[in-house]
Amino acid sequence: MKITSFNPARFAPLDPSVTARRLEQTWAAALRGDRSAAVPRPVIGESWRRAKRFGVSPEQGTGSVLLPTDELEHRRTSTALAEVMPLLSRGLGSVADASLQIMVVTDPEGRVLWREGHPGVLRRADSICLEEGAAWSEDATGTNAIGTALTAGAPVQVHSAEHFVRTLHQWTCAASPVHDPRDGRLLGVIDVSGPESSFHPATLALVDSVSRLAESELRGRHLAAIERLRAVAAPLLCRLGGKALVVDTHGWLAAVTGMPPVDRVPLPDPLGAGRVWLPSLGTCVAEPMPGGWLLRITETESAGSSAGASRTVLDLSEPRRPRATVTGAAGSWAQDLSPRHAELLYVLAVHRQGRTAAQLAVDLFGDPTRTVTVRAELSRLRRRLTGLLDHRPYRFRDEVEVDIVLPDHPADVLPHSTAPAVLKARTERLPDAGPSADPG
Numbered sequence: 414m415k416i417t418s419f420n421p422a423r424f425a426p427l428d429p430s431v432t433a434r435r436l437e438q439t440w441a442a443a444l445r446g447d448r449s450a451a452v453p454r455p456v457i458g459e460s461w462r463r464a465k466r467f468g469v470s471p472e473q474g475t476g477s478v479l480l481p482t483d484e485l486e487h488r489r490t491s492t493a494l495a496e497v498m499p500l501l502s503r504g505l506g507s508v509a510d511a512s513l514q515i516m517v518v519t520d521p522e523g524r525v526l527w528r529e530g531h532p533g534v535l536r537r538a539d540s541i542c543l544e545e546g547a548a549w550s551e552d553a554t555g556t557n558a559i560g561t562a563l564t565a566g567a568p569v570q571v572h573s574a575e576h577f578v579r580t581l582h583q584w585t586c587a588a589s590p591v592h593d594p595r596d597g598r599l600l601g602v603i604d605v606s607g608p609e610s611s612f613h614p615a616t617l618a619l620v621d622s623v624s625r626l627a628e629s630e631l632r633g634r635h636l637a638a639i640e641r642l643r644a645v646a647a648p649l650l651c652r653l654g655g656k657a658l659v660v661d662t663h664g665w666l667a668a669v670t671g672m673p674p675v676d677r678v679p680l681p682d683p684l685g686a687g688r689v690w691l692p693s694l695g696t697c698v699a700e701p702m703p704g705g706w707l708l709r710i711t712e713t714e715s716a717g718s719s720a721g722a723s724r725t726v727l728d729l730s731e732p733r734r735p736r737a738t739v740t741g742a743a744g745s746w747a748q749d750l751s752p753r754h755a756e757l758l759y760v761l762a763v764h765r766q767g768r769t770a771a772q773l774a775v776d777l778f779g780d781p782t783r784t785v786t787v788r789a790e791l792s793r794l795r796r797r798l799t800g801l802l803d804h805r806p807y808r809f810r811d812e813v814e815v816d817i818v819l820p821d822h823p824a825d826v827l828p829h830s831t832a833p834a835v836l837k838a839r840t841e842r843l844p845d846a847g848p849s850a851d852p853g
């Protein structure tokens with residue numbers, strides 16, 4: 414008997430029920446260990462063997478313990494995929510809706526971060542736990558496009574009984590990994606799923622094209638960020654003697670003086686202000702920049718030097734132009750702040766011990782449930798003010814000195830703000846606007 418690898422795309426013109434029946438026969442024979450006229454595709458056969466090793470049962474359900482809401486929010490706001498979600502919605506979400514499918518975006522662990530598409534299919538997806546926070550890795554759910562694409566590191570389409578778990582035999586899905594062009598890290602996968610009747614062999618090519626488009630968008634954003642950092646770094650480096658370079662948060666070079674340029678400097682995670690030893694450069698003093706780091710190479714400063722310490726001045730004295738000025742041993746730079754970022758920095762400067770997302774939601778909105786907005790804004794703010802802020806809880810780093818400059822009249826403290834913490838500041842002028850001030 415001739416054994417062939419069954420490819421559902423070859424049978425696309427056939428009645429969907431015929432395709433599904435042939436796949437079901439292949440699946441059942443493989444579980445029994447029998448030889449059949451068709452064997453699964455190599456990527457599917459390997460995934461089935463992994464599922465067996467993981468102890469996944471073909472008769473199990475697909476339910477999983479969902480991520481807690483705060484953890485889901487944290488993963489959403491901390492991934493670069495959040496930056497390209499509008500692009501994905503336009504490029505794939507609308508297509509999925511029109512074709513009776515849904516788009517799903519996951520993190521590298523296979524946890525669903527977002528989904529959108531046809532309302533009826535979204536309701537059906539709830540029945541198999543294909544929802545926000547659910548686990549779709551192979552060890553949790555067996556062979557499926559999300560988990561198998563993550564494991565294989567390549568685009569994968571899984572149709573009907575190619576899924577290892579019988580519950581998913583009424584579904585078809587196609588997924589493609591997305592990598593961060595800045596460091597090559599796997600960010601997650603983009604997936605399109607729907608009822609098996611919505612299968613089309615071109616879906617995988619579409620999903621893969623959109624994932625490449627997302628990577629291209631991230632690459633463009635990265636290059637734009639490097640240019641912004643270079644504009645700030647160039648005048649600063651002109652004032653320095655010796656060897657120094659400015660890199661972004663991933664170590665990519667923006668500007669250099671006194672030494673040959675390099676493409677990228679590997680940075681420790683986390684990197685804080687102060688003395689640090691880097692394998693490619695030796696002993697350096699790191700100072701935060703807006704979107705990156707100034708690295709001054711030195712072998713002469715004493716081990717106790719505080720050259721990397723920085724002082725941040727939150728200047729609210731001009732009611733309509735809040736700004737943050739950061740000063741280090743090499744000089745200073747300033748950033749104008751949006752009203753929301755000014756509110757956040759004010760609260761964090763007052764509460765040096767730190768605030769949780771829920772506490773900040775109360776400080777800004779009087780509503781502890783507004784943590785999604787808080788986390789999103791803080792994610793943006795931490796990218797702008799690299800090295801100054803920490804999280805869990807959110808706070809200024811311990812080595813950063815912070816001063817607040819308030820206007821002469823309390824009513825002029827962020828006059829357009831309605832944040833409860835700011836309203837309180839207008840009625841209770843702090844006795845000392847220095848770094849240790851904390852009205853409670």
